[in-house]
Amino acid sequence: MTLIVEAGHGFGGFRLRAGFSAEGGVTALFGRSGSGKTSLLRIIAGLVRPDEGKVVFNDQVLLDTSATIFLKPHRRRFGYVFQEARLFPHLSVRSNLLYGRRFAGNTPTGDDLARVVELLGISQLLDRAPDALSGGEQQRVAIGRALLSAPRLLLMDEPLAALDEERKAEILPYLERLRDEAGVPIIYVSHSITEVARLADQVVLLEAGKVVATGDPSHVLSGCVASALGRREAGSVLSGVVEGLDLESGLARVKIKQRSLLVPGHGLSAGKAVRVHVLERDVIIAVSEPQGLSALNILPGRITSLERDDDTVLITANCGGDEIFARVTSFSAERLGLSLGQEVYAVIKSVALER
Numbered sequence: 001m002t003l004i005v006e007a008g009h010g011f012g013g014f015r016l017r018a019g020f021s022a023e024g025g026v027t028a029l030f031g032r033s034g035s036g037k038t039s040l041l042r043i044i045a046g047l048v049r050p051d052e053g054k055v056v057f058n059d060q061v062l063l064d065t066s067a068t069i070f071l072k073p074h075r076r077r078f079g080y081v082f083q084e085a086r087l088f089p090h091l092s093v094r095s096n097l098l099y100g101r102r103f104a105g106n107t108p109t110g111d112d113l114a115r116v117v118e119l120l121g122i123s124q125l126l127d128r129a130p131d132a133l134s135g136g137e138q139q140r141v142a143i144g145r146a147l148l149s150a151p152r153l154l155l156m157d158e159p160l161a162a163l164d165e166e167r168k169a170e171i172l173p174y175l176e177r178l179r180d181e182a183g184v185p186i187i188y189v190s191h192s193i194t195e196v197a198r199l200a201d202q203v204v205l206l207e208a209g210k211v212v213a214t215g216d217p218s219h220v221l222s223g224c225v226a227s228a229l230g231r232r233e234a235g236s237v238l239s240g241v242v243e244g245l246d247l248e249s250g251l252a253r254v255k256i257k258q259r260s261l262l263v264p265g266h267g268l269s270a271g272k273a274v275r276v277h278v279l280e281r282d283v284i285i286a287v288s289e290p291q292g293l294s295a296l297n298i299l300p301g302r303i304t305s306l307e308r309d310d311d312t313v314l315i316t317a318n319c320g321g322d323e324i325f326a327r328v329t330s331f332s333a334e335r336l337g338l339s340l341g342q343e344v345y346a347v348i349k350s351v352a353l354e355r
């Protein structure tokens with residue numbers, strides 16, 4: 001699959017001028033609220049006709065404003081999943097699912113229904129009405145309905161945003177299965193670093209209507225997202241593999257580049273690929289090896305960058321090839337006499353495991 005998108009569009013005071021290309025897997029459109037993610041998705045879907053631009057899917061031109069080509073949304077054969085499930089309240093789950101088939105060019109069979117029902121874990125819900133389902137269950141049905149329309153591409157606009165943390169955690173494994181087993185490429189809009197780190201193969205980072213970075217999630221989500229997200233979620237996203245589990249402590253050892261991290265082992269098995277999210281505000285810098293700390297992860301490294309702003313300093317430490325970010329007050333940086341090239345220890349207070 002190849003998708004090429006170029007679009008320029010003005011909404012009142014907002015100007016979108018963004019482009020990217022995607023090749024299969026999950027491509028996340030990521031950025032702050034109001035950065036233009038949904039607008040870009042709606043342009044791909046054909047729900048918005050931009051002032052100028054091009055959308056090409058597998059060599060088929062769906063939109064080209066210079067040649068006045070515009071393929072209507074239903075002729076694009078893309079599935080769309082919104083923040084809310086938008087199920088038909090008067091139809092059962094089964095009928096909602098089968099409704100998706102009406103739009104399929106090649107009608108899916110009963111096998112397709114069984115496969116989608118199994119993939120999303122909704123077999124026990126088929127005869128229920130939508131209002132007898134939890135938000136997470138409704139969203140799984142909405143995804144199933146979109147899949148059964150046999151889409152060439154699935155467009156998902158913050159599909160978890162309306163759910164509480166527990167429901168999000170319940171549905172994320174199904175989205176992973178969708179990515180790994182359904183074979184349908186996905187464009188996934190989100191402003192959650194957790195979802196993106198866990199699901200995306202490629203990230204397109206949007207800021208004020210423009211694409212400011214694209215590429216591998218570990219690369220795009222690390223460091224450069226501070227401005228896009230605000231500091232709360234800024235940090236490093238490190239790719240690793242589970243080396244082993246310690247049954248007694250319940251911890252797993254995850255090998256990143258040259259170092260290892262201990263993380264909660266629940267649900268992990270040896271050999272599993274994971275992404276680890278280390279928030280810059282959860283890292284302390286020490287100039288000598290600390291003793292007697294509760295923190296499990298203390299990584300030796302070397303300072304490669306010191307960026308000062310008003311009253312804080314963002315420190316980048318290269319720890320065996322992985323970059324760890326720490327934000328400390330200017331006062332602390334002065335007091336410790338931090339300098340480029342200095343050997344330090346990054347003390348990680350907690351890590352979030354994303355996959």
Ligand SMILES: Nc1ncnc2c1ncn2[C@@H]1O[C@H](COP(=O)(O)OP(=O)(O)OP(=O)(O)O)[C@@H](O)[C@H]1O
Nearest residue numbers: 011012014031032033034035036037038039040191
């Ligand atoms: N139909 C419209 N008319 C006027 N302004 C619009 C319209 N659609 C979007 N906008 C504006 O365009 C900007 C980008 O909106 P968009 O929904 O694409 O952002 P987003 O990144 O998806 O945000 P969120 O995460 O909050 O959904 C916003 O300032 C929004 O108010």
